[in-house]
Amino acid sequence: MNQRNQSKSQLFMMEFLIVLLLFAVCSAICISAFVRADHISRDSVQLNRALTLAQSVAEEIKATGLVNGEVPTYFFNDDFYVRIDRVVEDQILIADITVSRKDDANNRICQIQVKKYLPEEGRYEGND
Amino acid sequence: MARPIKSKKSQSVQFLFTLVLFLGLVLCSVFVITFGARVYENVGQRMEENFTGITAISYVANKVRQMDEAGGISVYQDKGQDILRLEQQISGKRYQTLIYYLDGTIRELFTESGAPLTLDDGIPILESEGIRFILEEPGILKIETLGDQGDSILLAVRSEGRPL
Numbered sequence: 707m708n709q710r711n712q713s714k715s716q717l718f719m720m721e722f723l724i725v726l727l728l729f730a731v732c733s734a735i736c737i738s739a740f741v742r743a744d745h746i747s748r749d750s751v752q753l754n755r756a757l758t759l760a761q762s763v764a765e766e767i768k769a770t771g772l773v774n775g776e777v778p779t780y781f782f783n784d785d786f787y788v789r790i791d792r793v794v795e796d797q798i799l800i801a802d803i804t805v806s807r808k809d810d811a812n813n814r815i816c817q818i819q820v821k822k823y824l825p826e827e828g829r830y831e832g833n834d
Numbered sequence: 835m836a837r838p839i840k841s842k843k844s845q846s847v848q849f850l851f852t853l854v855l856f857l858g859l860v861l862c863s864v865f866v867i868t869f870g871a872r873v874y875e876n877v878g879q880r881m882e883e884n885f886t887g888i889t890a891i892s893y894v895a896n897k898v899r900q901m902d903e904a905g906g907i908s909v910y911q912d913k914g915q916d917i918l919r920l921e922q923q924i925s926g927k928r929y930q931t932l933i934y935y936l937d938g939t940i941r942e943l944f945t946e947s948g949a950p951l952t953l954d955d956g957i958p959i960l961e962s963e964g965i966r967f968i969l970e971e972p973g974i975l976k977i978e979t980l981g982d983q984g985d986s987i988l989l990a991v992r993s994e995g996r997p998l
Contacts, residue, residue, distance in 0.1 A: 715848055722852060726859060733866045740873040747877040754884055755985065758891070762988035769973040769990035 756786055756805040756815040763788060763803050764820040771799065771822050787811045799824050887985040890940055890962050894918065894933055894977050895989055897942075901931065902992050907975065909967045912953065916967045921947065932956065935965045 767790075781788055789811075791802040799822045807813045898907060901920040908919045917934040928947040933940065934956065941956030963981030970976050970988070978986035 715845070719848070719852065722855060726855060729859060729862065733862060736866055737869060740870050743877055744873045747880045751880045751884055754888055758888065758985055758987050762986070765988045765990040766974060769988075770971070 752785075752807075752815055757818075759783065759786055759788065760803045760805050760816055760818045763790065764801070764818055767799070767801050767803075767820050768822055771824060782808055784808075786815070794824065797824050798822070883983040886962065886981070887979060887983045890960060890965060890979050891977055891985055891987050893959065894940075894965070895987060897931065897933065898975060898977075898989055898991065907991050909969050909975070916965070917953075918967045933965075933967075935962060938962070940965050 785808055787806045787808050789804045789806070791804070793800050801820045801822075802817060803820065804817045805815050807815065897920060898918070901907070901922050903922065906921045908921075910917055910919065912934075915934050915936065917932055920931040920933070922929055922931075930945060930947050932943040932945075932953070934943075934953060935941070936953055936956065938961055939958035940960055940962045941953070942959050943951060943953065943956035945951045945955075962979055963984070964979070966976075966978040966980065968976040968978070969991075973991055975989045975991045976986060977989065978984065
């Protein structure tokens with residue numbers, strides 16, 4: 707009777723351990739999914755803000771046709787590092803705007819290109 | 835006689851071990867649920883921030899781009915609020931779209947120029963803490979939403995815009 711009870715309890719323990727193992731596997735999957743969701747949502751907020759900033763810079767370049775000196779090649783704001791690479795080809799100003807994290811300039815968040823026709827291309831004195 | 839005592843002891847140790855395991859399982863479940871709930875809450879909050887920060891700006895920016903014609907864009911103030919006026923001509927008549935903030939919402943009023951409609955008659959577009967329009971330089975319009983989740987964008991206005 708005692709032996710039967712013991713084997714029953716061992717069986718229960720085995721079952722319980724299997725349930726625990728299953729739970730551990732499921733929670734590991736869930737936690738990794740949660741962490742990924744959190745990262746994706748953070749990245750999406752950052753991408754949105756970076757895109758708004760890049761669009762603003764692009765619109766500024768489109769409005770003013772800045773060629774020399776008026777817009778720095780790069781600048782920082784609170785969270786981002788913005789780099790503007792400009793080149794003029796056949797009277798067309800091509801500006802590549804790259805937005806990266808402020809703390810890690812190599813970690814590019816987004817990049818957009820803006821083009822503007824410059825009728826007075828002669829004024830341009832080279833890339834800075 | 836010593837055997838049943840030992841067995842009883844081992845039984846109680848086993849019971850205690852099972853209880854501890856069960857407690858561990860409960861704690862882990864609570865942790866996973868709390869963690870998941872917090873992540874869900876954060877994701878929701880960020881979506882809300884994105885919505886309030888970007889949607890209003892995108893909406894107004896699209897309107898401005900749509901109606902960017904010579905002399906068609908102007909900014910003026912009424913009751914301490916910035917009002918963006920977008921004018922257009924349809925079948926020979928002048929119409930205006932006013933975009934402004936009133937009573938917790940960004941509103942839009944589309945009317946024939948000179949019609950006796952007031953700012954209260956505008957259609958609420960979305961809830962916000964406020965919106966500002968600034969003509970920074972000739973040709974650059976800054977749209978700024980106010981509040982914690984506020985954001986701003988610069989727009990190149992081909993018609994150059996004009997403050998009234």
